[in-house]
Amino acid sequence: METNLLAQPLRLPNGSTIRNRLAKAAMSETLASYANRPTPKLIGLYRRWASSGIGLLITGNVMIDRRALGEPSNVALEDEADLPMLQQWARAATDQGAAIWIQLNHPGKQATKGLNAGTLAPSAVPFREDMAALFETPREATHAEIEDIIQRFGRSAAICKKAGFSGVQIHGAHGYLVSQFLSPHHNRRNDQWGGTPENRRRFVLAVYAEIRRQVGSDFTVAIKLNSADFQRGGFTEEESLATMQALVDAGIDLIEISGGTYEAPAMSGAIQQPQKASTVAREAYFLEFAEKARASLKVPLMVTGGFRSVAGMNAALRSGALDVIGLARLLAIDPDAPATLLRGHDSPVRVRPIKTGIPMVDRAGIMEIFWYTLQLGRIAGGGDPRPNESGLWAFLKAATKSGWGTFRTRRQRARA
Known part of the structure; x- marks a missing residue:
């Protein structure tokens, strides 16, 4: 084959370098304690992935507020208590x-009941x-709460820098709080935080500015953004491009392109629109949008979702539409895949749709979290994933763990 572009290093705007073009995109690990503190299992998991030769590792959700978790056993990063x-x-x-970049997040409304x-x-x-049985209707955030959340993003980023992480990624996609502020479906405010596209992106720009203020210009700050929400009345491609340009103007170091929410899970490939055969052959879910972004944006772009082969990854890089290949589910079932890909060979393991046979569960796309989270736990414990594990069995096991975890988390918080 032609030169394997996956092996080429990438220099970011802040001067730091990633050793190659393969990145592990964020996946929810839920390997923290019930007090939301990091554990040795996270160290084991990331040591295994780093040994594969991958260039960049982006952690799963690290929450900026222990009172606002996305799942039980999320890491919450509010102070330096867990610095060692x-x-x-x-x-x-x-x-x-x-x-290694910490992905910083606030779930907003996207947290299960209880x-x-x-x-x-x-x-x-x-x-x-x-989905109302799983998620409660949120209350509208006050101005003081919004300002507090912005400050928390900055504080958490500063702790990441002190701990020796290479950077942070703001989670501005998939229906979490930053994404909610950007979307006219979720954001119906008429104050400075909503009402117009400019006001709706005020929050993400304020979060970025506060992080940059606290970490300085040499520390990597990236963001994951939706190309669109894929919901009626939601965040559009035009608004996404305008938001990306505003972030580039502000100094962002890299943008990862994704799409969808829990209600419309495009990030898992579950709601892809009909496409031409030539488009399907290009593999990546959001490659066409990346091409639109590349036409106007002068910043490194990362695309995650749909990549299956070395040839497809190299073709995407060669097109110039993106700079980094994001891999997620493949690394949960083949943690050594980067070493194989960097040698120019495809992984022998294939990502497959995970179904339970329960319509509500399968439509919501939550097995893209539950099933793969179980695999991550096995790798973290020093074992190997089970690529052929039953979706229904994994759902029942994960649902039981989540229910118990919710109980333990609430009990832990009550004692604090």
């Missing part, structure tokens, strides 16, 4: 030459009817 463990986590990657004392969002917009 965080330093070990960072070194698990950096000692082997991989960059996990938190309540949920907030830009506006009090409920989930669609068939």
